[in-house]
Amino acid sequence: MSELVEQYAARLPLMLADLETLVTCESPSADLAAVARSADLVAKLGAERFGAEPEYVVVDGCTHLRWRLGDGPQRVLVLAHHDTVWPIGSLATHPFRNENGVLRGPGSFDMKAGLVMALHAIAATPSATVTLLVTGDEELGSTSSRALIEDEAAECVAALVLEASADAGALKLERKGVSMYEVRITGRAAHAGLEPELGINASIEAAHQVLAVSNLGDANKGTTVTPSALTSGTTRNTVPAAATFFVDARAWDVEEQLRVDKAMQALRPVLPGSSLEVLGGPNRPPLERKLSEDLYVRASRLAVALGLPPRRSVAVGGGSDGNFTAGIGTPTLDGLGAVGGGAHAEDEHVLVDELAPRTALLAALIADLLDTP
Incomplete structure (x- = not known):
């Protein structure tokens, strides 16, 4: 299992290049043309990583992407979004930077780093039966993507949400209903x-x-x-x-x-x-702990096997698309994305050293849920 962490450490330069590509394409939720441009880049990166093109799902003018990979008896939903709260022009004052182990840029922490982690974790488990759903309106309340999210989650044994972690990398086991x-x-x-x-x-x-x-x-x-x-x-x-x-x-x-x-x-x-x-x-709806506890225990066990520090858990007031998946009864684990801070704020940043280990954990969790090598 420790070799998996080394495998992702070797992939880190490519992950950082993908992250720069996504962060430097501004994608404020309310700008449908900008979201469409971002979706095209996500589709290109995903096609390169998976060798498969996504399905474009456009609802009320908002562009979402869906990959349905594998054909096993059980399926895992990996959930991410590519829209941000940052308006066009934010790169002029908050440029993409990667200095001294800290990566910055609008939307880097929330949640384009998590999206890159999803792309690379799935790419390393080619035999897994996974749906990757990348939505374009999460920051606006997911009004056009909610039905899509719930429909996909209903067919899956678990939903893994790549929203950024809580403080010090903690996983999010509870979220308030909004x-x-x-x-x-x-x-x-x-x-x-x-x-x-x-x-x-x-x-x-x-x-x-x-x-x-x-x-x-x-x-x-x-x-x-x-x-x-x-x-x-x-x-x-x-x-x-x-x-x-x-x-x-x-x-x-x-x-x-x-x-x-x-x-x-x-x-x-x-x-x-x-x-x-x-x-x-x-x-x-609320994300209640009873829908997350078993997945948290599983992730904690895998973290130990990978040689990583124990996983912490927290309850948070903010909502995510994980609320929807849990709301229909699908076991859901949230906060699997980047470690850093400053979501929606001037100090938005990602800790680079945490990207490879957390991506390895995500890949191991997908494989473990599907009993796939």
Whole structure:
């Protein structure tokens, strides 16, 4: 098993070259043309590594890629995404760099390094029956890829998610379920100086609703309900006729997620004559530990056999596509990707020395799940 780590250490220069290719192709989720260009590069690299072309799956203009390799009785889903939160032009201020064992660049940690790991791990297990699904809208909530993810996961014995690791390389065994809402408030405009009494102030109604929403969380259960971006009104001297605010809600279990949803849908206006509309709802179900525990034990055993340090596990508040695979009952292990930090932030980076060992672990886990050499 220790030879597998050495094998990937020998592949590291090629992995780094592939990673540079992907990072230097900017792919912000909302720019469908940029995502399509990135998909073409991922397809090219995958075809070179596997000797097989992917299937392009375009949904609502967003480009996803799927490789279905092998034909054994059991199949493993390897899940990655190639979109990022970084806008076009980010390379000018955050160029790709690989210095002193630290690799930087927009989207390098979240999660193009994990995608490169997936390509090389699968390439080394050519007899494995694997589906590699690379989606293009994860950072937007996977609205166009959710059904695709769930359909693929339903046919697999396990889903391995190449999202970046938690601190110090920890695997992610639990993720909160994520709900997203938009609250639209309608009032009535009037001149703020001449006849404000004729207006219905949407800003004041929004203030009532923001306070009500902020009280829906439950700290004892780890449930957070956070009013976020808010807009209201048009000019300084006009009673606002409309306001909108967004809400981010997260919970460790389905019951809490549904409780918050029921409360959000039950919001009612406070000011006479005002009205409100609540849009949205649960976006990702929770990833519960019971869907990850067995895979974590398996990965920990393999890490020891590879001569690697013991694997740590954590629970995190952020969601991923692993929430969807676990939500339909497919055993799921998340956080198998790069070690580093700074996701979505100025300090986004990958620790180069960790790439080969973690790719070896991924390859060993795929082989072990399928009982493949």
